[in-house]
Amino acid sequence: MRPEVVAAMMPVFTEHFGNASSIHWFGQHAKSLIDDARQHVAKLINAETAEIVFLSGGTEADNLAIRGIAESQKSGGRHIITSQIEHHAVLHTCKDLEKQGYEITWLPVSHDGLVNPEDVRKAIRKDTILISIMHANNEIGTIQPIEEIGRIAAEADVYFHSDGVQSTGKIPVNVKSLGVDLYSMSAHKIHGPKGVGALFVKKGTALKPTMTGGGHERNRRSGTENVAGIVGFGEAARLAREELMHKMPRMRELRDRLETGLQSHIEFIHVNGGNAPRLPNTSNIMVDYAEGEGLVISLDLKGVAVSTGSACSSGSLEPSHVLTAIGKTPDEAHGSLRFSLSTMTGIEDIDYVIEVLPGIVERLRELSPYYNRGRTP
Amino acid sequence: MRPLLSMAYSEKLLDYFQNPRCVGEIPDADAVAEVSNPVCGDVMKLWVKVSDGRIHDAKFKAQGCSAAIATSSYATEMLVGMNVTEARLITKDQIANALGGLPASKIHCSVLASDAIKQVLQGF
Helix, strand or coil: HHHHHHHHHHHHHHHHCCCCCCHHHHHHHHHHHHHHHHHHHHCCCCCCCCHEEEEEEEHHHHHHHHHHHHHHHHHCCEEEECCCCHHHHHHHHHHHHHCCCCCEEECCCCCCCCHHHHHHHHCCCCCCEECCCCCCCCCCCCCCCCHHHHHHHHHHHHEEEEEEECCCCCEEHHHHCCCCEEEEEEHHHHHHCCCEEEEEEEECCCCCCCCCCCCCCCCCCCCCCHHHHHHHHHHHHHHHHHHHHHHHHHHEEEEEEEHHHHHHHHCCCEEEEEEECCCCCEEEEEECCCCHHHHHHHHHHCCCCCCECCCHHHCCCCCCHHHHCCCCCCCHHCCEEEECCCCCCCCCHHHHHHHHHHHHHHHHHCCCCCHHHHHCC | CCCCCEEEEEEEEHHHCCCCCCCCCCCCCEEEEEEEEECCCEEEEEEEEEEEEEEEEEEEEEEEEEHHHHHHHHHHHHCCCEEEHHHHCCCCCEEEEEEHCCCCHHHHHHHHHHHHHHCCCCCC
């Protein structure tokens, strides 16, 4: 978390501990803090304050959006369109609805990791009630053509949800020009606290709440507000909006420096999604003849934290569904590395990776029974 | 302080991952086996020199995660000097335990090495 975020949250624990639903001064003060935070989050995505629903995070936002529409629209149809590269919060929610009798169209993506808007148009049927396509992918960073899909959804009069957890605060987001009805956000992805997020719900959207109770958040999400978390989210959103324009070009520069540096020092590596518009902070690199978990552990021992799409790093032992959707074999997905830069990443961090990774890759390749066989990568 | 991610592994396992013993190929090997792990796709290739029922030399190559490389290396090292009957009895648990145990999601890695041993000794 950013120190400014911690500083904004601290007084909520020590002084302003009121329950925002109470009518006494303490409660009303807590409510005003939430209102301020709501303004900051709304401004970040160009929404109205009344369209922001605070909840526990990106997963809950995706669940509320998808289940909320599925439930409220089921008399009109049970068909939902989504993509094969969604975050698990969308993927597993749609799979669950599939079991309940909903029909899901899982749109494929190109080798660059993009959904084709024409595929969306063709998939729309009379009984389609929702389109859910993520704004930016969490593994490879590709930015989907949301505006085009938004227009298609509006023409067909179908609700449109986009998971914006990765894109919020990293690229300019304007829910009005994107044409979304629902947009998910998470505080911790923008240096805010964990356990808090928001769902943008466009005015007039029929959404059945998944959490019922005291009618908080204009009946959209019951449950006593996580005031400290929301205040932290608000501060993080304020900072993100203020800094977006000057910090992101720098991050993109660093990311490009990393990719160019690695490509000039290591043979047989590829940038996944490299030909598509991408988030400035994400780099997914595939290393042939080496396995991702081994690379991650080796980098970890040198103080560099990255992740991998390798089956061996996940409890599930399944290769990344995103990498298989862009046409990679499980073997190829096995050798992928995901670098995530933040506004706190410096040029020296990038250069350190460029210095240590070639040796690590070379060592692991020396161990591989395939490397000297000259298999064409 | 050790980095967090690698803390799931013992010092000994990390040593065998970073400084694997018995790496290489034996051009005039008496037997070669290549096994791949159906669970995660890791691969191990194992070469042995055998005479009079005893394993005189063993070398391996592997493409896989840190646990797969460490267990492959440790198992190959165990083989050298063993008689074939003894070597056939090596179990995945024996390999895993010798390296300080494996996290639950990594148990399958030690299967790779025990399978390679069984396969390479089939003809003896």
